Amino acid sequence: MTDQNLVIDRLTVVKSGKHIIDNVSCQFATGQLVGIIGPNGAGKSTLLSAVAGQGRYSGDIRWHGRRPDASDLGYMPQACRVSSTLTVLETVLLGSHERLGWRVSEADIERATAILDEFALAHLASRSMRTLSGGQQQLVLLSQRLVREPKLLVLDEATSALDLSHQISVLGMLRRYVAKQRALVLMAIHDLNVAMQYTDQLVLVDNGVLAGQDAPQNVLTQDKIKKSYGLAVDLVPRPNGRPVIAPVVMA
């Protein structure tokens, strides 16, 4: 049996008297890209922010047997629009601000540049953040998290502003990162087809409770989609065993 490196035990988050997350327990092994899905307001962002140690919660979150700290984590919250005039390279370097000295070393600059290269953003290195599009900013901020080389990457809709081609390329890059670093990525995803095709495992959150945790094709069934999203869908089979989800649109 695989070691479960991230253990979430009876997690509950209450805001203004309402249970946003209600007694959620789940476990994850490293070396996986885990998609967190659920309708709007289901509690995905609250679950991820609790894992990242932001805000108050009850219950227990253990990473390799202890509470995850800043050195383990790369957390990217939702909607991080930046209005600063910092350059793209400076922004990526700030991802590892704890280890930067007064003089930024060549090694740090090379590491940041290499990540920008992987996202095909190297040509924007000297551009000001405020001049970038929402999608470009999202890619820079994701690069900023990766420069920390975290073993636990928590991404709240990190690809929401990207076109499909960029979404797929980012997911491919994250899969390579997971394999290389033996990391664990928890990522909130809205696009169910992307979630179905590009994740190792899915967690379905509905109304603050865990409604499913399994391989994508076992979580995104017609019944569960109907129950959680209120949407009738057809599942179009594919050779890889992961069907394409096609909504049945009512006229």
Add this chain to the structure above:
Amino acid sequence: MVGALLVLGWFFVVDMATGPSGMPLSDVINALLAGPSGPDRASATIIWYLRMPQSMMGVIVGICLGVAGLQMQTILDNPLASPFTLGFSAAAGFGAALSIMFGASLPVPEYLVTPIVAFAMTLLACLIVYLMVRALGESPEILVLCGIGVLFLFQSLQSLLQYLASPEVLQQIVFWLFGSLLKANWTSVMVTGAVALFCMPLVMRDSWRLTVLRLGDANAASLGIDVANLRRRSFIIVALLTAAAVSFVGTIGFVGLVAPHVAKALVGEDHRYSIPLAGLIGATILISASVFGKMISVGGVIPVGIITAVAGIPMLFLVIFSRKRQEK
């Protein structure tokens, strides 16, 4: 940075060489070389006990206000913020007015009464804002709202004292509120310099964290920064720098607003560079205003607080203009 130092050095020399006494440059140089106890007592007194502390005070106050202004704009995420946004200058003004009216009864040397009371009131304003923010929440919005509340409170109290004051006392209060380097002496240089020397390493230690804060609270928190703690720490440093700056020389506006913008336009938002540069630019604006004030008032000195804008505005416009040209 080197360029800013050279410009500041040049203005410092010109400031030392100009004054209402109309002393020729050769006498200025002789008095400087002869030292504070030189044979020409009049020249030694003018250079070593009047102009030198005034020029040095201008540099130190400019540094304090420039650095405090940059910190304020960063922690409040507001380009219109300055060291006086949270009511510190109003509190200092109230303290000064209070001491001018009633300070004679205090068992403190007369020349220290006003700075001490102004300093104490500034710290009191800081304490009120701090306690309110701790109780209500540490967001920039709450900080600004509490600060504006304190600003109006102390402005009203200051107006009340002005209303009650006799014409002679009112004149003294108004002169203090103008902000003038003429009040500077070696004691004020030592005290303000010591506060600046104490605060600067603390500000520089946070330079990376303040830079990260420019990416927004959520981003900074997600990168492991305790944003509330950083904001609280910076706020206390701003209060100390501002209190030290205004207590001795009065309210000198504009420097703390413009110097950070000029610094950011020149070196960007990397606080390793923008913090020291904002200090240097603040000092340059203040000293150039001092020179200007002496030059346009033959035989007298217009208080520097009145003309800082005159000296600073061309600098700001020049930077905005050149930046726009670069963008094209």
